[in-house]
Amino acid sequence: MRRAALLACAVLGAGTAATFAQTAAPGASSASSAPTASNAALIARGEYLARAGDCIACHTVPSMPMFGGGRPMETPFGTLYTPNISSDRQYGIGAWTAAEFYRMLHDGKSRDGTLLYPAMPFASYTKVTRADSDAIFAYLQSTPAVHQANRPHDLRFPYNQRSLLLGWRTLFFRPGEFKPDPTQSVEWNRGAYLVEGLGHCTMCHTAINALGGNSASKQFQGGLIPVQNWYAPSLTSNKEAGLGDWSIDDIVDLLHAGVSNRGAVYGPMAEVVYDSFQYLDEDDVRAVAVYLKSLPGRSNEVDKAPKTSFMTEEGARLAPLGKKIYDAQCALCHATEGQGKLPHFPPLANNQSIQMNSSVNPIRMVLNGGYAPGTKKNPMPYGMPPFAQSLSDEEVAAVVTYIRTAWGNHGTPVSVHEVNALRSAPLF
Structure with missing residues (x-):
């Protein structure tokens, strides 16, 4: 906590x-x-x-x-x-x-x-x-x-x-x-x-x-x-x-x-x-x-107010590329409709942490990946690979925008600038 x-x-x-x-x-x-x-x-x-x-x-x-x-x-x-x-x-x-x-x-x-x-x-x-x-x-x-x-x-x-x-x-x-x-x-x-x-x-x-x-x-x-x-x-x-x-x-x-x-x-x-x-x-x-x-x-x-025209246009621009990346890189674990594969691969559809006003955490997870902790109840956790080396800032922005706005999620689009600013952030 x-x-x-x-x-x-x-x-x-x-x-x-x-x-x-x-x-x-x-x-x-x-x-x-x-x-x-x-x-x-x-x-x-x-x-x-x-x-x-x-x-x-x-x-x-x-x-x-x-x-x-x-x-x-x-x-x-x-x-x-x-x-x-x-x-x-x-x-x-x-x-x-x-x-x-x-x-x-x-x-x-x-x-x-x-x-x-x-x-x-x-x-x-x-x-x-x-x-x-x-x-x-x-x-x-x-x-x-x-x-x-x-x-x-x-x-x-x-x-x-x-x-x-x-x-x-x-x-x-x-x-x-x-x-x-x-x-x-x-x-x-x-x-x-x-x-x-x-x-x-x-x-x-x-x-x-x-x-x-x-x-x-x-x-x-x-x-x-x-x-x-x-x-x-x-x-x-x-x-x-x-x-x-x-x-x-x-x-x-x-x-x-x-x-x-x-x-x-x-x-x-x-x-x-x-x-x-x-x-x-x-x-x-x-x-x-x-x-x-x-x-x-x-x-x-959470801001559920109608998105501005800029947000709507930015989301529309990035979402197709984001869907393409998601289908190729993410759907195997998180499923085609974002429903996840419990308990090791969490759902992304209707996931509150994906839709928060702050987009920092989903951006960081795509960039840096990570593992849940190895615990007595879950000694061999599954992890998520990092995509910082294989995806550009625009591609990361696109896939995060997609998962924040697809399947009924009400998050806002992510900018390329936000992704770039977090590339060099410390892991912990």
Whole structure:
């Protein structure tokens, strides 16, 4: 749900995974208040919760030691490097206390009081309970120490001035643990806790404003993930790519297996499912689905107004070429009328994600292809080949225009300029 993403983060706004303190504070206090590391049940629970929070995704460079940090996070303001959160006492959090760790999650402050950049989603993690924070801390303290120095951030002026974060926090941060809604079920409240807290789904699925924050009034209504140029769709209704007419089972399948009868996850969200959701208990994933299904619908998520004469003419120009390409390259998997071949090849006809106002995702899928994640429930996923090398910008624009307007779909035509702008976009 995040954003899918997963690697995008704005220095003064949104992100998908934690960016803790860059260095350990001098004169570190004793870790005597930490939970007992020998408590196997507590550590196991902490590992589960760390999976729910997707800590590994950002704090581990692929093929490098777990939680050693150093993963670059490109933002519009420069590059952040995720810190070491292993048990190493010099460079990691081995000398921290459980109370200091909780303050970091709850208040967005390092152990020495340094304000954290909100690429670490403390605006969501503030809702994590102290008991869950202590469990995560116990787990991280049990992991092997990675003796690797933290790399300093490379941010442009004035974004490298942490004092500016005081203004951001005033506008966009309200600390406070999750409070259950007594009018809702236990299952709904569990889902709300996971989505709003550890899952930090709003960080990608809520549009980022000019100040790098997101508005509570636009929660879950979708938004473009900065730098990555993937669109995290609305989750609020069936008007866009939301979940209003999805069944609970289809949502559970999508999050747990990466594929369902309604489609598959690709791009950043595939990594979220791979690193996080597939490891959650089905009861927790179902609770997430129940909560998401309850989100209120919005009326302005898809523009169904009559197309302008330019759009009509552009669609008419590109559609014949698009149909020809579709029949030759796409119909074998997605079927001649776009009905797909479930569950591995999703339908394109009446597929909300194809028809969104933003055409970024279907363009990127045609250009870059991709696989659904390999999960315990779907260990050998089918994939889509990339067509960036074999199709020109006009041909990609034509086939995407065709699938957005054929079979009763109500998307708008795609321009050659839009395709060209996304050719060089990062894959994740």
